[in-house]
Amino acid sequence: MNVDKIENTVAECRKSLIEYIRLPGLLRKIEEWTGIQNGNLSTYLNGKKHVSIEKLIDIAN
Secondary structure (H helix, E strand, C coil): CCHHHHHHHHHHHHHHHHHHHCCCCHHHHHHHHHCCCHHHHHHHHCCCCCCCHHHHHHHHC
C-alpha cells in the first residue's frame, strides 16, 4: 500500500470539494441548506480551521 499516493488522492479530493463549494452563489445556498454560517464556511475553505473531508462532502451535498 502506498500511503503517499493515498494522501495525495485525499488532498486532491479536498481541493476539488473546496473549489466546488466556492462556485458563485453556492456558498449562500449551502448556508441556507445546512445552517452553517458563512463565516464558519469561510474558515473551513481558507484552511484557518481544519475540517474533515467527510464534513466537506456533507457540506457539498
